[in-house]
Amino acid sequence: MLFELDRVTYRYEGVTAVDDLSLLIPEGSRVALLGANGSGKSTLLRLLGGLIFGQSGAIWFRGEELCEEHLGDEAFAFPFRRSVGMVFQNPDVQLFNPTVFDEVAFGPLQLRWPKSEIRDSVGEILNRLRISHLKDRVPHRLSGGEKKRVALASVLVLDPAVLLLDEPTAALDPRSQSEVIDLLVEWGGGAKSVITATHDLGDLEDIADRCFVLDSGRLTAEGRPDEILRDRELLERTNLIHAHRHRHPSGEVHSHAHLHKDGE
Amino acid sequence: MSDVHPHARGGFIEHTLEGLHRAMERAMYAESAASRNGLLQRLDARVKVAGLFSLIVAVALAAKLWLIAAVIGLAIILALFSAISLRALAMRAWLGALLFSGTIAAPALFLTPGTSFHGLPITLQGLRTAGFLVLRAEAAATLMLVLVYTTPWAHVLKALRIFRVPVVFVVILGMTCRYILLMLQTAHEMFESRQSRTVNSMTPAEQRRLAVAGSGVLLGKTLQMSGEVYLAMQARGFRGEVYLLEDLQMRRLDWVALGAFAVLASVSIWAGR
Numbered sequence: 001m002l003f004e005l006d007r008v009t010y011r012y013e014g015v016t017a018v019d020d021l022s023l024l025i026p027e028g029s030r031v032a033l034l035g036a037n038g039s040g041k042s043t044l045l046r047l048l049g050g051l052i053f054g055q056s057g058a059i060w061f062r063g064e065e066l067c068e069e070h071l072g073d074e075a076f077a078f079p080f081r082r083s084v085g086m087v088f089q090n091p092d093v094q095l096f097n098p099t100v101f102d103e104v105a106f107g108p109l110q111l112r113w114p115k116s117e118i119r120d121s122v123g124e125i126l127n128r129l130r131i132s133h134l135k136d137r138v139p140h141r142l143s144g145g146e147k148k149r150v151a152l153a154s155v156l157v158l159d160p161a162v163l164l165l166d167e168p169t170a171a172l173d174p175r176s177q178s179e180v181i182d183l184l185v186e187w188g189g190g191a192k193s194v195i196t197a198t199h200d201l202g203d204l205e206d207i208a209d210r211c212f213v214l215d216s217g218r219l220t221a222e223g224r225p226d227e228i229l230r231d232r233e234l235l236e237r238t239n240l241i242h243a244h245r246h247r248h249p250s251g252e253v254h255s256h257a258h259l260h261k262d263g264e
Numbered sequence: 265m266s267d268v269h270p271h272a273r274g275g276f277i278e279h280t281l282e283g284l285h286r287a288m289e290r291a292m293y294a295e296s297a298a299s300r301n302g303l304l305q306r307l308d309a310r311v312k313v314a315g316l317f318s319l320i321v322a323v324a325l326a327a328k329l330w331l332i333a334a335v336i337g338l339a340i341i342l343a344l345f346s347a348i349s350l351r352a353l354a355m356r357a358w359l360g361a362l363l364f365s366g367t368i369a370a371p372a373l374f375l376t377p378g379t380s381f382h383g384l385p386i387t388l389q390g391l392r393t394a395g396f397l398v399l400r401a402e403a404a405a406t407l408m409l410v411l412v413y414t415t416p417w418a419h420v421l422k423a424l425r426i427f428r429v430p431v432v433f434v435v436i437l438g439m440t441c442r443y444i445l446l447m448l449q450t451a452h453e454m455f456e457s458r459q460s461r462t463v464n465s466m467t468p469a470e471q472r473r474l475a476v477a478g479s480g481v482l483l484g485k486t487l488q489m490s491g492e493v494y495l496a497m498q499a500r501g502f503r504g505e506v507y508l509l510e511d512l513q514m515r516r517l518d519w520v521a522l523g524a525f526a527v528l529a530s531v532s533i534w535a536g537r
Contacts, residue, residue, distance in 0.1 A: 051499055074503075078501070081501040085500075088495075090489075090492065096493055098418065102418070102509070106497075110501035110505075111501045155500070158500070
């Protein structure tokens, strides 16, 4: 099992973000964590990424407990960080180096890869994401779409076996959104695990083969994407779809449940 | 409209935006200056850190004003040979150091006992004491600015680690640099958003309220984003140590420069006794 969560609770400033959550994520799976804003998706990703730790319960990664003590030990932390990459929702927080090249090289340097390998891998990933021309630019001066690509490159360069993505297409234009989705679908040729936190149901069937629906930090439902998408009552209850009021050319005004999908 | 204040129209927000813009420009200037083809840019970061710090030590130990002035002169020459403009030094080092140290030193002019200076209510001894404080601050600020403007920030941090400066100190320095940029960026966006919603002018009281409210929100936002930056660094394996892609290598020019700095610092300490 890749991740195993047993009754995990995480609170901050009096708010329970993840509430008594238990779930299993097998190796090689593509999982979507669904939920409206504030449902606990981002917090859960951070727990899985070993960046924060719950007040109660436990998380196991490949049979080893994910806790502060273990991550303080290089023997565990290095392979874990190499295996699990996380892309944050806001690319600005991920870009803190003077150039794009340095930004992408940051992770491999921290994991003490040989320098020749770092140069080769960084060059390769920049080419793959078609951002080689940005390599000498200052990251925080790039456009939103470029920043997102650099943030992705800075994680994909490590070739992690597990990718944690927090709203990977948020604030991107439609073309960049589709390019990012294509990249993630193709990435790893299906051999990698991808866990995506999102409230956009449009690309759900492309990015996931299993969905967990969260509401107020609790697991409300789980199932295949087609099962979840068919359950209108669940989607409405968890604020993943909304009543959409619009006018037809005939002048008739009506409202119905609205699901955001490409072309709709 | 009766409540229009023509002289203050948009002034507060626009001035704040201009100030933030200038601050971001300064940050960009430091990054671009470090990659120019100047004398100090060609030297190894360790030589610059050791050399410029030894000159600061010499200035701190100096008991002669002319010697401190001479070190400032040397720093200016180094800056000019390293493609750093005098304007940048004046605006970013001298002015700030003068205001800060001048404020602290001013009471010494009046309170230090001694001979009256040309019949003025200040003493010669007070003038000397204040002169030492201000000139030492100016010298240290100039030397530090020369270091920062000629060395990529990551190299400065790496050099500090090589000189056994504790990890926690180096991490704080590194993060501070990133946090300041984040804070400037956030503040810029906040004030731009405010500007886009401001049609009329604001009274001074409204401007004060906006400044106070804005500061609180800015602090909260920056703290939150700073926490996320640290998590993002941790997620990519950051554990406090600084690693560089380029190996720091001492070449002949670096050894010559190191020797020159050693001689200059030694002579300064000896002459300044």
